[in-house]
Amino acid sequence: MPLVDYQIHSLCLQGMIDPFDEGLINPASLDVRVGDSIVVETAAGFVLTDLTRYSEAEPYRIYPGEFLLMSTLETFNMPDTIAGEFRLKSSRAREGFDQALAIWCDPGWNGSKLTLEVRNNCRFHQLPIYPGRLIGQIIFHQCDRPLVSYRQKGRYNNDLVAQMSKG
Numbered sequence: 001m002p003l004v005d006y007q008i009h010s011l012c013l014q015g016m017i018d019p020f021d022e023g024l025i026n027p028a029s030l031d032v033r034v035g036d037s038i039v040v041e042t043a044a045g046f047v048l049t050d051l052t053r054y055s056e057a058e059p060y061r062i063y064p065g066e067f068l069l070m071s072t073l074e075t076f077n078m079p080d081t082i083a084g085e086f087r088l089k090s091s092r093a094r095e096g097f098d099q100a101l102a103i104w105c106d107p108g109w110n111g112s113k114l115t116l117e118v119r120n121n122c123r124f125h126q127l128p129i130y131p132g133r134l135i136g137q138i139i140f141h142q143c144d145r146p147l148v149s150y151r152q153k154g155r156y157n158n159d160l161v162a163q164m165s166k167g
Helices: 005-013 090-095
Strands: 030-042 045-050 060-062 067-077 082-088 097-099 110-120 127-129 134-142
Touching: 005 134, 082 090, 082 097, 090 097, 090 134, 110 134
Parallel strands: none
Antiparallel strands: 030 045, 030 067, 030 134, 060 127, 067 110, 082 134, 097 110
């Protein structure tokens, strides 16, 4: 069963999310925002790109069909008894954003910004992104403590920029 607003609020005050903005809490999820880094696919390979010079007034533009990896603004420190599930905000989907189904945050995943796999599904229009733009929400689930936490065995702990596959 998903956690609700007051449960999410309590966990965030205990350090599960940084920075924590109470205004991002929904009845059963927490909104997350675009962070400062993306990895853009080019003909020569993938290139890490800093988004800090972009804004709502002058956003970075994702071209039709373009694929990129995007970090969240929020850093996650998941307790060993909480899992998270990312969902694209419906407003972003209605604009043409698409997000791959790599959406799970294991219990114990920590010190990391979530890397989102994003594509522009539009045929003719570019899509704007910039740091701080609402992109999705996390639904949190209570679970039993695992025998081995992702904190001990996870490959994607302590990633502070959009991260390529580690295999």
